[in-house]
Amino acid sequence: MSLSDDLAEQLLSAIIDGTYPPDSALPPEGELADQSSVSRLTVREAVKQLRAQNVVRVVRGRGTYVNPPDRWTALEAVVRAASRSSHASLSERLIEARRLIENGATELAAVRRSEHDLAELREHLAAMREAADAGDTEQFVQADIDFHDTVMRATGNLFVPLLFEPFGPMLVEGRRETSAVPQIRVNAIAHHEAVLAALESGDPEQARRAMDAHMNQTADDLRTHVIKAAADRA
Missing domain, CATH: 1.10.10.10 (Winged helix-like DNA-binding domain superfamily/Winged helix DNA-binding domain)
Incomplete structure (x- = not known):
């Protein structure tokens, strides 16, 4: 430098x-x-x-x-500045950004995914289930992130995975906080199963709807189990 x-x-x-x-x-x-x-x-x-x-x-x-x-x-500068804002506000804005990118990416992945991509997604989902049963938050978070990374790469567009590169640390921190809640892990697994099924079907509209429902679940869980819970404790 x-x-x-x-x-x-x-x-x-x-x-x-x-x-x-x-x-x-x-x-x-x-x-x-x-x-x-x-x-x-x-x-x-x-x-x-x-x-x-x-x-x-x-x-x-x-x-x-x-x-x-x-x-x-x-x-990168914007992300660093955003991380100084209120944590709840940052988490909600991050979900908004994820929705814009991931819904479209999942739609594209439905028509471009390979059998290898689907096999990887099944492995990551199995790892999520295993981690949830063991109460291992760190393993759950990693498997969750790996699942979404695979969806991004399954688009066959080299630019798509790079869109999330600057958000990496915030994504890990946000998932670590929410995935520590058992009910959120249950909800997340159910929605990842739906996303995988949609990608297996090859139906782009079904895939978009499945990912959008997952984003809705993520936002609802954040508000119900994290933000509201913190406010109740205050």
């Missing part, structure tokens, strides 16, 4: 941490250079990187200002 890359990462972290909130100005170029023990050229290159991601904007004659995260154009 170059000095400018390193400084851009430091500035982004400071922005996400709230050191430089939205619409505030970054320190002047010279001050940043002194603080970081780098040249002004390095500062300019770092700021240029953040401008390219629309994390900051330059106002001529006034300085460099931080943009609100909803104007950023770099997915």
